Amino acid sequence: xxxxxxxxxxxxxxxxxxxxxxxxxxxxxxxxxxxxxxxxxxxxxxxxxxxxxxxxxxxxxxxxxxxxxxxxxxxxxxxxxxxxxxxxxxxxxxxxxxxxxxxxxxxxxxxxxxxxxxxxxxxxxxxxxxxxxxxxxxxxxxxxxxxxxxxxxxxxxxxxxxxxxxxxxxxxxxxxxxxxxxxxxxxxxxxxxxxxxxxxxxxxxxxxxxxxxxxxxxxxxxxxxxxxxxxxxxxxxxxxxxxxxxxxxxxxxxxxxxxxxxxxxxxxxxxxxxxxxxxxxxxxxxxxxxxxxxxxxxxxxxxxxxxxxxxxxxxxxxxxxxxxxxxxxxxxxxxxxxxxxxxxxxxxxxxxxxxxxxxxxxxxxxxxxxxxxxxxxx
Amino acid sequence: xxxxxxxxxxxxxxxxxxxxxxxxxxxxxxxxxxxxxxxxxxxxxxxxxxxxxxxxxxxxxxxxxxxxxxxxxxxxxxxxxxxxxxxxxxxxxxxxxxxxxxxxxxxxxxxxxxxxxxxxxxxxxxxxxxxxxxxxxxxxxxxxxxxxxxxxxxxxxxxxxxxxxx
Ligand code: SF4
Ligand code: SF4
Numbered sequence: 444x445x446x447x448x449x450x451x452x453x454x455x456x457x458x459x460x461x462x463x464x465x466x467x468x469x470x471x472x473x474x475x476x477x478x479x480x481x482x483x484x485x486x487x488x489x490x491x492x493x494x495x496x497x498x499x500x501x502x503x504x505x506x507x508x509x510x511x512x513x514x515x516x517x518x519x520x521x522x523x524x525x526x527x528x529x530x531x532x533x534x535x536x537x538x539x540x541x542x543x544x545x546x547x548x549x550x551x552x553x554x555x556x557x558x559x560x561x562x563x564x565x566x567x568x569x570x571x572x573x574x575x576x577x578x579x580x581x582x583x584x585x586x587x588x589x590x591x592x593x594x595x596x597x598x599x600x601x602x603x604x605x606x607x608x609x610x611x612x613x614x615x616x617x618x619x620x621x622x623x624x625x626x627x628x629x630x631x632x633x634x635x636x637x638x639x640x641x642x643x644x645x646x647x648x649x650x651x652x653x654x655x656x657x658x659x660x661x662x663x664x665x666x667x668x669x670x671x672x673x674x675x676x677x678x679x680x681x682x683x684x685x686x687x688x689x690x691x692x693x694x695x696x697x698x699x700x701x702x703x704x705x706x707x708x709x710x711x712x713x714x715x716x717x718x719x720x721x722x723x724x725x726x727x728x729x730x731x732x733x734x735x736x737x738x739x740x741x742x743x744x745x746x747x748x749x750x751x752x753x754x755x756x757x758x759x760x761x762x763x764x765x766x767x768x769x770x771x772x773x774x775x776x777x778x779x780x781x782x783x784x785x786x787x788x789x790x791x792x793x794x795x796x797x798x799x800x801x802x803x804x805x806x807x808x809x810x811x812x813x814x815x816x817x818x819x820x821x
Numbered sequence: 822x823x824x825x826x827x828x829x830x831x832x833x834x835x836x837x838x839x840x841x842x843x844x845x846x847x848x849x850x851x852x853x854x855x856x857x858x859x860x861x862x863x864x865x866x867x868x869x870x871x872x873x874x875x876x877x878x879x880x881x882x883x884x885x886x887x888x889x890x891x892x893x894x895x896x897x898x899x900x901x902x903x904x905x906x907x908x909x910x911x912x913x914x915x916x917x918x919x920x921x922x923x924x925x926x927x928x929x930x931x932x933x934x935x936x937x938x939x940x941x942x943x944x945x946x947x948x949x950x951x952x953x954x955x956x957x958x959x960x961x962x963x964x965x966x967x968x969x970x971x972x973x974x975x976x977x978x979x980x981x982x983x984x985x986x987x
């Protein structure tokens with residue numbers, strides 16, 4: 444028994460003061476993941492996030508399916524944001540196969556991806572509310588996202604997992620009269636989310652619970668490689684829709700929301716401001732969209748890549764930059780596919796943020812990272 | 822301190838105002854949502870779909886040639902489609918095979934509809950597919966040929982007093 448045990452199995456020295464606590468993985472305020480925290484009284488001494496409980500092997504699965512049949516399973520990591528999860532893949536395959544996408548399809552994609560961003564953020568906000576024990580903030584977003592789910596259902600025929608984007612455009616054109624319905628519901632949606640200010644964002648109880656907790660400085664945010672709303676809440680103006688515009692984003696006026704504080708409050712507010720920006724983008728896109736025209740290029744039945752080739756594309760999803768690296772060897776299936784997801788990159792900041800915090804602040808800091816367990820595990 | 826008090830009062834006030842707004846909840850089995858069109862369809866000549874709900878499939882026996890393209894399309898997705906022999910009296914094509922769909926596996930992506938080149942397979946607005954057994958979820962070609970009747974009566978209406986399912 445003198446052989447050395449591997450690090451994970453080694454018996455830890457027992458400390459009189461420090462207690463190890465497992466939060467999760469059965470979902471009580473952690474999602475499908477475990478956070479191992481070591482606490483001294485009420486204060487967190489160390490924290491070790493332990494994701495991987497919902498690993499589905501999406502990347503490996505993609506190597507056995509062709510470029511089209513990959514679509515339904517690749518949007519599973521974040522079903523509420525399924526258009527954005529699929530977006531980099533579709534852009535990459537288009538570059539590999541050399542497909543030119545019709546103008547109208549690009550606008551339809553932008554509308555879908557912005558609607559999806561709001562649907563995701565509302566779900567995230569609902570959970571953030573209930574994590575903090577604010578059940579109104581659970582009910583309102585969960586109800587109001589119905590307005591947008593209804594729009595997505597009209598476009599794509601499915602409430603979640605739309606399977607709407609395909610290499611070469613989108614599956615089908617917008618239904619008749621869509622612009623009018625969309626405008627009406629998006630305007631009402633925007634009016635509704637503005638009402639959240641009084642009940643949630645300006646609420647002194649929320650402010651006292653989230654302000655100055657889990658502060659991520661600008662330097663740390665860059666050093667740890669965080670992305671999306673976490674990065675922007677720490678004062679770094681970086682939005683891929685602005686910095687590396689894809690599809691028709693360069694023709695639209697995209698404004699990115701930046702806050703300087705870097706605390707949980709800023710991180711919870713930036714996605715909410717982003718939703719209003721999304722409503723703006725949808726309105727612009729509806730106005731600038733060509734009124735008719737094709738939305739999908741006809742492909743050969745089993746499209747193939749042209750020899751050895753690789754492509755990396757990234758988009759701004761609801762959780763930050765989401766990249767997809769596809770390697771093709773000229774067959775009908777991708778040779779390799781890798782996703783670089785925002786959730787995983789933001790999770791890396793968690794141990795730094797929780798050190799020295801009170802245990803009661805853990806839910807607010809953890810969920811403010813805009814983290815989605817299934818996406819991090821793929 | 823006064824700031825805290827007014828903030829809490831504002832938050833409460835904003836919640837209380839909502840007593841007067843309309844109820845947004847869809848009371849599901851009593852009310853059912855209205856959809857656009859008759860379900861997702863696909864036009865092979867242009868290669869573009871027609872918007873609609875992706876619900877249960879509908880098979881047109883007089884168009885289906887038994888070419889198996891739908892089943893091949895589903896192979897990489899869910900393997901929900903099996904080609905089965907149809908009884909002699911229902912025979913409409915030379916191979917006398919037609920798709921049978923297992924809704925225990927189907928993910929309603931509609932890629933099989935995109936694959937059918939003969940206008941034989943569409944999707945409908947039917948979404949109430951529950952069954953007490955796994956076998957009950959397997960729809961034979963004869964069951965798929967039935968056009969469903971789907972009640973649709975409510976849509977989102979936005980009024981001065983908030984949105985509601987009217
Ligand atoms: S909708 Fe998708 S999963 Fe269902 S039978 Fe068709 S291809 Fe298969
Ligand atoms: S439904 Fe269409 S694709 Fe399937 S076997 Fe019949 S004709 Fe072929």
